[in-house]
Amino acid sequence: MSGLSGWIGYGASAADNQGVIEKMAGPLARFDGHAVQTAPLARAALALAAPEGSALLYRHEGVALALWGNVALRDQALLAQAGEQGLGQTLVDLWRRAPQAVCEALHGAFALAIVDEKSGEALLATDRMATFPLSWRLAGETLVFGTTMDAIGLHPATPHEIDPQGLYNYVYFHMIPGPATVHKHVQRLQPGYCLTYRQGRVETKPYWNMDFTHGEGAGESFGTLKEEFKSLLRSAVAEAAEGTQIGAFLSGGTDSSTISGMLTQVLGKPAKTYSIGFEAQGYDEMEYARIASRHFGTEHHEYYVTPDDVAAAIPQVAAVHDQPFGNASALPAYYCARMARADGVTRMLGGDGGDELFGGNERYSKQHVFAIYDRVPAVLRKGLLEPVVFNFPAGDAIKVVRKARSYIEQAKVGMPARLETYNLLGRYGAAQVFTDDFLKSANLGDPLACLERDYGRSEAKTLINKMLALDFKITLADNDLPKVVRSCELAGMDVAFPFLNDALVAFSGRLTPQQKLNGTQLRWFFKEALKDFLPMEIITKEKHGFGLPFGVWLQGHPQLQALATDSLSDLRQRGIVRPEFIDQLLGQHLKEHAGYHGTMVWVLMMMEQWFRQRPQA
Structure with missing residues (x-):
């Protein structure tokens, strides 16, 4: 993968900064071994590691640019300029004229950083889908960034500190939705976003948004x-x-x-x-x-x-x-x-x-079915359907009535919260999973707030397009x-x-x-x-994918059992998850349904394994 890292607003000389940027560059190539290039300046520095043809590091008169990715310029004038003076200088010139125009000019997957120590300005950007991640942290007037957060934590101004909210959101989603991260004060750029830095101040904003206007109009043949x-x-x-x-x-x-x-x-x-x-x-x-x-x-x-x-x-x-x-x-x-x-x-x-x-996830059709209920007149829903279904004699014993109740209960939940009706953490209950002390440091409503924020960001008018935009x-x-x-x-x-x-x-x-x-x-x-x-x-065929039968294998494989048990045993010492929940998960729950409960074993085990790889965390 490789990537880039760097900072602006810190240092006394390029010689002093060389050691810091080399240290930050260490995580960039630790797995794929690509050569690292560095560009230390007096008050800024960049590092880049990427395969040949996917890396550009440019430095000239106090300005440095790092571009990682397989990009193209569609504008013919810019192509001609790049042919004459090089891509690096062309992009720097464009940035000076119109910072956001640099991002709009690049097509493909990329991460970009430009720093100018003389003007005290910088630009960070990731591609339209955030294929190549880019995270950042502002500490005082120092902006530190990297395509891996491990690099950010190696800068003297930005040591890492775990954010309990990030851990809670991880267990909820099995990943951590951006822009937040597992580290306090560290954020990730969103898809199609750029960050501008001027004299210690930062602003993030989109340079691209998905346009559904044409498709939600007349359409084409x-x-x-x-x-x-x-x-x-x-x-x-x-x-x-x-x-x-x-x-x-x-x-x-x-x-x-x-x-x-x-x-x-x-x-x-x-x-x-x-x-x-x-x-x-x-x-x-x-x-x-x-x-x-x-x-x-x-x-x-x-x-x-x-x-x-x-x-x-x-x-x-x-x-x-x-x-x-x-x-x-x-x-x-x-x-x-x-x-x-x-x-x-x-x-x-x-x-x-x-x-x-193109609309291929099963939840799109399921939500379409639930949305039909919204089109039923309210007087009919509340005056007839719901009273009949929920007051039907012995309804719990009749399958069709139980299904009708479940359908109405889910349909009445607004989007996007309805997408999380069967959320695994929600099924267990946060109070049953996490310790009381940990829950005091986390906002239990934050995961759904994240979804609502991202769902509401799209200007799409139809349910399917709003779900697609959320899934991007x-x-x-x-x-x-x-x-x-x-x-x-x-x-x-x-x-x-x-x-x-x-x-x-x-x-x-x-x-x-x-x-x-x-x-x-x-x-x-x-x-x-x-x-x-x-x-x-x-x-x-029905959709499947590379699903892993972890829970099933966990039942009969001693090495997996030992790894899971050992991981969750260490996790219980961190004060995050209740010891009694871990005992119940590894005992009763797995015996009841290995495939279902094995997912939570995996999620908690991977959290502990991540901690082990980073003792400083």
């Missing part, structure tokens, strides 16, 4: 959109595959199959594809990956993850994340990327983003992208996401709500447009 979509998709895959030894994740789902098939077309030869399987009933999807591979003629590679693999990789997966991260799919993603790296592949293509752009942030930027990017970093692998190509993202905004969710039919346009490309078994 299916035939025209279909051909444009396939052309944009092919271009996005070709751009992501350029100049590298390329491979693709292939789970057998719609998105990974599409990317793998398009990659074979682009290359003009069988693409290298990689799949992970599990020897556990109900979890193995390898047959669908084989169907896709046969259909497109890919050079396919498989690996079956074992419980021993899980036990061996848990500490490593915890270590590569700069804050607690509980998505168990990170582990199979790591083994998949590691298999490809051993095969000589240097960049993997992931299918992430397809669901969030919560599902992609906070969860799925860190999972894949960090897992690939651990394997020494670069990764790209063709569906998140700027042109494809903009195209998806032009689709009508019905083209994304046709009644309860998910991703209608996508499947119709590709039904002559994808095998029918893939189009009609």
Whole structure:
């Protein structure tokens, strides 16, 4: 993965700052080993580590720029200028004229930092989907930043301090929604956001927002959109595959199959594809990956993850994340990327983003069904339906009545809180999980406040588009992208996401709500447009993915049991989780339903493993 780090507003000389920036640069390349470049100034410094072709470090007369990513300039005048004087100087000149214009000019996945010690100004930015993360902290007049928070904690002005709210939100979401982090005073830039720094003051604001206006209007014909979509998709895959030894994740789902098939077309030869399987009933999807591979003629590679693999990789997966991260799919993603790296592949293509752009998540159709209730006249709902359903004699014993009650109860919960109706922490109860002292330092309403803030940020008018906009942030930027990017970093692998190509993202905004969710039919346009490309078994299969059978394996694997028990035993000493809850979780709960309660074991175990990798935390 690599990345960048640096600061502005601290130091006495470039020589003095060299040692500090070298220390901060240490975490950037600790897993993938890319060469580190540094640019120390008297009152600022930058460090950068990235694969060749993805790194630009520029320094001239008190100004330094670090750009990490695979970016392009679409503006012809800027392209010409960059050809004459170099990309670094071109971007600095543009920044001086119009800071936000720099971000708008860059297309692709990137993290950017510009510091000018003479004027006391700086700019930080991440791409439109926050594919490449960038965190920051202001301490007095010193702005410290990095693509890993570990680098920020190594600066003398910004030592880390754990934020209990971050830990609470982690257990609630199994990740920590930005802009907050697990560290006090450290924040992450949101997707499509930039930060400007002037003489000790900072301001963050969006330079890009998803535009649904066109799609929520008249829309366009299916035939025209279909051909444009396939052309944009092919271009996005070709751009992501350029100049590298390329491979693709292939789970057998719609998105990974599409990317793998398009990659074979682009290359003009069988693409290298990689799949992970599990020897556990109900979890193995390898047959669908084989169907896709046969259909497109890919050079396919498989690996079956074992419980021993899980036990061996848990500490490593915890270590590569700069804050607690509980998505168990990170582990199979790591083994998949590691298999490809051993095969000589240097960049993997992931299918992430397809669901969030084109309407593929099951919750979209479920919420559509709940929203129907809102359209029933209030007088009918409150005067007839609800009294009949909730006062029906012996209703608890009648299945159809119980279902009706459950439906109405959920439908009456407003969005986006309704998305968390079955939240795991909510089911246990925060007071049953956390100690009293810990709960005094956390706001239990903060998780839903985070959702409401992000849900309300979109200007979309329709339910499906408001959910998609929320998922760009919560599902992609906070969860799925860190999972894949960090897992690939651990394997020494670069990764790209063709569906998140700027042109494809903009195209998806032009689709009508019905083209994304046709009644309860998910991703209608996508499947119709590709039904002559994808095998029918893939189009009609139920969504699955790289789910990990951790809870099931935990029941019968001594090494996993020992690791989980040891981790949760140490966690109970931190005063965060009630010891009696841990006892109940490892005893009664797992015996009752290993798959369900195993998720909480994983979340708590990964939190403890993250603490162990960072003794200073």
